[in-house]
Amino acid sequence: MQNVPDLEAWTIFTRVAETGSFAKAAEQLGISQPTVSKAIARLERRLGTMLLYRTTRSLSLTPTGESLRERALQLLADAEAFETEASxxxxxxxxxxxxxxxxxxxxxxxxxxxxxxxxxxxxxxxxxxxxxxxxxxxxxxxxxxxxxxxxxxxxxxxxxLCSIRRPLVASPAYLDKHGRPRHPSELERHTSFIYTNSPTPEYWRFTHATSDEEYAVAVHGRIRTNNAEAFLPALIAGQGLALQPEYLVWDELQRGELEQVMCDWRIADIxxxxxxxxxxxxxxxxxxxxxxxxxxxxxxxxxxxxx
Missing domain, CATH: 3.40.190.10 (Periplasmic binding protein-like II)
Structure with missing residues (x-):
């Protein structure tokens, strides 16, 4: 039976790799720590290579262990799916x-x-x-x-699932004070907030809704963040404008706390x-x-x- 995969050992290996601990893996799987240790040793003997570096204080994956971890996860996921579908x-x-x-x-x-x-x-x-x-x-x-x-x-x-529009929004108070931009070129004199997880955070490329004209503008922001929800307090307080995914500002737009501007221009949906x-x-x-x-x-x- 040498060629039959040792799924139990692979399951234990993936849990050890995930937790970084024999003891935690044993606890999560409801087995003893010696059982975990024996399964890893059995797997390493079978493969003829080390999967884990072990010291008295730490445990980490060897390069071979790292490369096999993802394949082991997929193997176990497929096995579980097969059993589930067949039962x-x-x-x-x-x-x-x-x-x-x-x-x-x-x-x-x-x-x-x-x-x-x-x-x-x-x-x-x-x-x-x-x-x-x-x-x-x-x-x-x-x-x-x-x-x-x-x-x-x-x-x-x-x-x-769907696509999401990214309107350019600001509070009515900000727009009353600083004006409502109608063309992307006007954004250079406005205060912008910058979402850093986009491919070009400080470079916004707009397309006109009817003419397909494109215009790219460089913006400089007072707030930079990887979570666009962080802009909401400053937006509502009238301190700038931002491109926001519509799901994030839908309620504020409906209540009139925020207003969409440059409706004839759009950033590509996500x-x-x-x-x-x-x-x-x-x-x-x-x-x-x-x-x-x-x-x-x-x-x-x-x-x-x-x-």
Whole structure:
């Protein structure tokens, strides 16, 4: 049976790699620490190479261990998906979904949906990580991610949820005091706030809505941040203008706290994508969550549906 994969050892290895500790891996898996140690040793003997550097105070992956970690995660995910689809339990989604999403989007639109999701799927749990930094979902062990950006990794499986407009907004008080810009060239004399996670933060390229004329303008901001929600207090206080994803300022626009300007000019829309690791199989719980998100978010008032 030498050629049969040791899935138990690979499972233990991925948990050790994730936690950085034999003891934590043993605790999470509900097994003894010696069992963890023996499984890693068994796997290293089988492969003929070290997977982990061990000292009395630390544990880290060897280059071989690092390269095998992602493949092991995919192997186990596929095995779990196969078992789930092949079992009667596939009819009732169950288990944990590890999910990643941008901070503001997650807090404003994902978290409020969880009560209804848990009501519909009482056997599914969610481990949600919120960050505005790029996350490798494969090496991070995520089942699903929401990306509010253009996708750069073509190996991932993606489903476009919708697109989002990015209007240029400011408070009526700011615009009454400093004027309402009608052309991008006028922005050079206005105070701008700069979102640093965009490809060209200080270089805004506009396209005219009817003539396809393009105009690029360099802007200089008093606030620079990787989370556009941080602009809201200063925007509402009348201290500048900013390009904002419409989902983030929808309520403020409806209440009149903010106003869109230069409506004849636009920055390219950004896509909201549901992204999963490469592979042919998805567990029932991941599919359930994807369909639930499409159901509740694709028709939000700020969502632009794909043509």
């Amino acid at each position: 009667a339990g596939a009819l009732e989604p169950h288990g944990l979904v590890r999910m990643n999403a941008p901070m503001s989007f997650g807090l404003k639109y994902l978290a409020p949906l969880f009560p209804a999701f848990f009501e519909r799927y009482p056997s599914v749990d969610i481990d949600l990580s919120l960050t505005d930094q790029f996350v490798d979902i494969v090496s991070g062990g995520y089942d699903l991610a929401i990306r509010v950006a253009d996708l750069t990794d073509s190996s991932l499986r993606a489903r476009q 896509n909201v994508n549901l992204v999963t690791p490469p592979g042919m199989l998805r567990t029932a719980r991941v599919t359930a969550l994807i369909e639930f998100l499409v159901e509740h978010l694709a028709h939000a008032p700020w969502a632009v549906l794909a043509a």
